[in-house]
Amino acid sequence: MSVMVIKLIINPTCSNPKQKLVISRNPKLLLTSIRENQLTSKKLFELRRLPKKIFMKIVSYELYQVQPRWLFLKILTNSEIHGWGEPVIEGRAATVAAAVNELMENLIGKDPLNIEDHWNTLYRGGFYRGGPVLMSAIAGIDQALWDIKGKFFNAPAWQLMGGKARDKIRVYSWIGGDRPTEVVQQAKIMKDKGFTAVKMNAVNELQIVDSHSKIDQVIERIGALRDNFGRDFGIGIDFHGRVHKPMAKVLAKALEPFSPMFIEE
Secondary structure, three states: OOEEEEEEEOOOOOOOHHHHOOOOOOOOEEEEEEEEOOOOOEEEEEEEEOOOOOOOOEEEEEEEEEOOOEEEEEEEEOOOOEEEEOOOOOOOHHHHHHHHHHHHOOOOOOOOOOHHHHHHHHHHOOOOOOOHHHHHHHHHHHHHHHHHHHHHOOOOHHHHOOOOOOOOOOOOEEOOOOOHHHHHHHHHHHHHOOOOEEEEEOOOOOOOOOOHHHHHHHHHHHHHHHHHHOOOOEEEEEOOOOOOHHHHHHHHHHHHHHOOOEEEO
């Protein structure tokens, strides 16, 4: 975007407000900042031109598969602006890439700024909807389009979506959990770094109906964290897809006294 700088002389003794300050009425100009010149009575106004109304369109895209498990999408336009997204499922990068290739055929030549229209076309345009592969492919495309839109308007995507709702957020750190003897040690390292919560694996693979001795092992592991770090320390527990529904119910009930921050998968 081009920048035009205009110097305006302000006469504070003038009684006519129309003559006191004269500024361009060009609707393409947007006042962005004011600087005071300490040596004179002048004001320096920096006005930035709004983006020209041009028809931007998607011209191509590129996929980058990165070992061991990542996939990145780059959408290119007929301008210097491009956008990045991450359409991937762990262990299924090539499968998601095939879905992206099919979906992107619908977007070549289209305006990348019409994100909502594109999302509905990609999601509702086929007979079969949903599922991890299709939705991950759409999500990566959606990310890249928002990246383009943010660059076009020179604003972060979160501003375009309505602005921020908070200045900070609580975060946790992953500490593993497959080795029970290291759980407390790893949690202490993270606590010393300033974390107030951790997430960990709770258990190894369980059968559909398994022994209560394995439940006792989980209780011992979580109990050790609670005993060492108190009630206010957050403990997120990840079943990691290893627990079937019957045992998950038993585990969740057994973990209630330890007030977990959440139970996942």
